[in-house]
Amino acid sequence: MAEVDHQIATWISNNILYIVLALGLIWFLKKNVANLRRRWFAYFMHLFTKEKDAKVEEMKKDLFASMKDVVSQDPVLRKQNSIRILEIGVGTGVNFSHYPDGSKLVVVDPNPHFKSYYNDNRKKFPNIETEEILVTTGEKMDMVPDNSIDVVVMTLVLCSVSGTEEIMKEILRVLVPGGKFYFLEHIREFDTEKHSIRQKIQEFLTGTGLWPFLFDGCCLNRDMLPAIEKAGFSKVNGERFYAPINSFFFQIIKPHLKGTAEK
Ligand SMILES: C[S@@+](CC[C@H](N)C(=O)[O-])C[C@H]1O[C@@H](n2cnc3c(N)ncnc32)[C@H](O)[C@@H]1O
CATH class of the missing domain: 1.20.5 (Single alpha-helices involved in coiled-coils or other helix-helix interfaces)
Known part of the structure; x- marks a missing residue:
């Protein structure tokens, strides 16, 4: 030895x-x-x-329609007929066209390489007041004060986060009482009788690590509704549905979840 x-x-x-x-x-x-x-x-x-895909935009228009009825709890913003929105995982900034005129937008994203695309895009929307990206994850938004946000938006983010529970806690912390959370996510196949092949491909691509490797940790086999329902919101309205995606390649992410939750 x-x-x-x-x-x-x-x-x-x-x-x-x-x-x-x-x-x-x-x-x-x-x-x-x-x-x-x-x-x-x-x-x-x-x-x-x-x-932009016209059918996807129509679906988002419908999802975000009630945002125009949100009244800010900040008296200064209320006077200006404005609301404060936090978008988590903003990416290139695909949701700007759905925000009410005069909205004040705070955004976070952990990937700093989105900055230039986001900055180019936000110039096209002078009707909303956007801020620089805060480079952080949704799990760690310490710089956003408690009870300061009227509306939180998150689209296609939870597929790649490791801490869904932590993000839900952060959303509940930053939202004002009665504040609204809008979500849209692609999820695992939910009609496994009709679409068992899609479900198997989702499991294969995620289990082998191939899809997460190519798409920044994205997992095809998650369903986030139970986590949102358990998080402690006073009301949750979630709906599983098939998104109007035409591209053959992206049929794999056709099963979606959309909805709102209220603090
Ligand atoms: C598929 S993209 C979606 C971007 C945009 N929300 C959209 O709908 O096009 C996922 C985004 O989530 C961001 N992201 C990944 N992990 C995150 C986390 N833990 N917290 C917040 N954002 C995250 C990524 O950097 C990326 O911008």
Whole structure:
């Protein structure tokens, strides 16, 4: 045994330089591959969201329609007929056209590579007041004060977060009493009798890690409604449905969940 230990120690001391170089290379690749993946994902989302799909926009219009009836609990904003919206995981900023004129928008996203796309896009909406992206996750929004937000919006985000429960707690913390949470997510197949093949493909692509690797941790096999229902909102209205997605490739994310919840 002592002989083996001695041989190992000798091998390590003879190769210490290579070991340090190999560890350095692994560290460098890990850091930069993650960065490259995030850069690629931001670019992909930019390409994917550049052209708006009329049917998807119609569905969002319907989902967000009640936002115009929200009255701010901030007396200053109320006087201005304005509301404060927090969008979590804003990406390139695809929901701006659905926000009431004069809305004040706070946004968070952990991927800094979205900044340039978001900044280009927000220039097209002078009717709403947007702020710089706060680079953080929905789980850690300490910079957003308690009871300060009238409306929280989150679209296509929970598929890739690790802390759904923490995000729900943060949403409840920042919303004013009676404040509204609007959500839209792609989910796992819910009609497994009719669409068992889609469900199997979703499990395969997620289980092998292929889809999460390509799309920034996105999982195809989640259903977030139970977590939203359990979070402690006073009212939850969630609906599972098939989104009007035509692209053959994205039939895999056709099962969706949409709704609102109230603090
Ligand atoms: C599929 S994109 C959707 C972007 C945009 N909401 C939309 O509907 O097009 C997912 C977004 O969630 C962000 N994201 C990922 N993990 C997050 C987390 N833990 N908290 C907040 N946002 C997150 C990503 O950086 C990305 O912008």
